[in-house]
Amino acid sequence: MILQEVEALKQRVRDKFANLSSEAIKAITDQFDKQYIFESTSFDNGDFSFEDVCFLLEDHSRQFPDKSENVRKAIINNYHAIQMVHRLVADQVQLNETIVKDLHQQLLEGMMPGGVYRTRDLFILGAKHVPPTYLKIYQKMSQFYADLNDPELKGLKKAAFAHLQILKIYPFMDANGRLARLLLNYQLELEGFLPVSVSKGQRDEYFRTIDEYKINKTIKPFTEFLARLEKERIEKFLKESN
Template identity: 25%
Template sequence: MTNTDTSLIRKDVLLRIEEKYDLLNSMRPLSADVLDRLHDEMKIMHTYHSNAIEGNTLTLSETKLVLEEGITIGGKSLREHLEASNNARAFDLIEELAKDKKPIDHILVQQIHEIVTKNILEDAGKYRTKNVRITGATKTSPDWSKIVKMLDVLFEKVNSAKSDPIETSAILHHGFVEIHPFIDGNGRVARLITNLYLMGNNYPPIVLKKEDRLKYYKALRSADSGNLKPFANFVAQAVDAGLSSYLSVYGGKDELIPLRELIVQTPYSQEYLSLRARQGILDAVKIGNVWYSSQNSIKKYMLKHAQKSKKELK
């Protein structure tokens, strides 16, 4: 892990991630059944949220039906169905590439883009050959003639990085969307290669959620202005949540349980614990509109809270 004194990421979040990362590694190798379950679950979640961020209107349950049953959803466009199936196939690909520790390069990102935009864009897998202006962006995307050289610099920086993989994945993600090498599909490809990099460094895949879309774009705009810290922390929180989801599969005291069911073990109200979860102080994951935590996380929060209370009384 990185030096928490110099990292862009909050120290408490990094320490929490390190603890979960070590715990997950102590459980490896994971059984085939567990791996299959996690792969299917994360593929559906990633596909739904990544597409929804870009405006796809398929719901999570509809996305699941399209991917698992091949069902056509009435009232939804052909493009939305293709976006779901294409993104899922690309997720399968990056999982295989991560096992081989493939470095990020031009061939790889063009291959991913070709899969993501197959039968949607005429120039699937090809870098743009004209300039574009992105609505809401704080600055204009680079001239198309500079794309290859700028990506060369980004790929070299990422592939040779010695710093914390989470920070590096944030640099990769932001750098890629800032360069905007394709006419369309850059966000989807960025989220996929971010996961490829993280999985190649033995982290679980992350899901950047539709509900956090405004926070996501705000953090990217801040990075455009030279401040990567908000985006690095945004990615770190997704890594933290991803680790919680993986550990939860094993049940026991790390199983994710709705806060409303955990409050009986605490002197706090659900509203109070939800607030602490939103503040990032209580280790919790939001799924849909419901906050989840674990018995271990609640116990650690109460111990730390009690210690602080004692110090304040002295």
């Protein structure tokens, strides 16, 4: 099965990292981060290109005269958020409420208040699943953090759960998708995997497998989708680092 195949590939990643210089690791990480920021941020606003992201990340003071200021801020904020993920994982800090709120606040820095659970109900246009009432957010999130500490939950399944459950609860007013993708990579890195990104061509399957979890309460479709993403990422990493 692909889950076992990816678990086996994880050791090759560790071995490869052990033999790479810090400069090589930084170059690979930086290139991935740019792709991730482009693909994750464009879920909410696709009015920019990968080249725009690279241009802006070279100098955060640069402007996009033909684009909304919030587009520029969203890109920069996502950059700082993924750097925060890398730093915390390097220190082996486990996911907790403070980190989740801090990451959310970083995603919305200078745009709107972040890091505060929503205080009204949400109805998402076209969605097949209705998020829980805001009155249950603290209860749902408390259970979420408790479930993350379950020793039986590990590997790709734990990363999948962190991502899916945030999208099911929808704890914040905005940026839940960007936050969920950050938490997915946070948990992947903690588990010894490489972070992943969802391309535009993979979005249909991405949303379909998320709905399977929200509606039918099955984590398997998304976990298998994640395993394929991880396998592709590892194989690309091994090829580029030769």
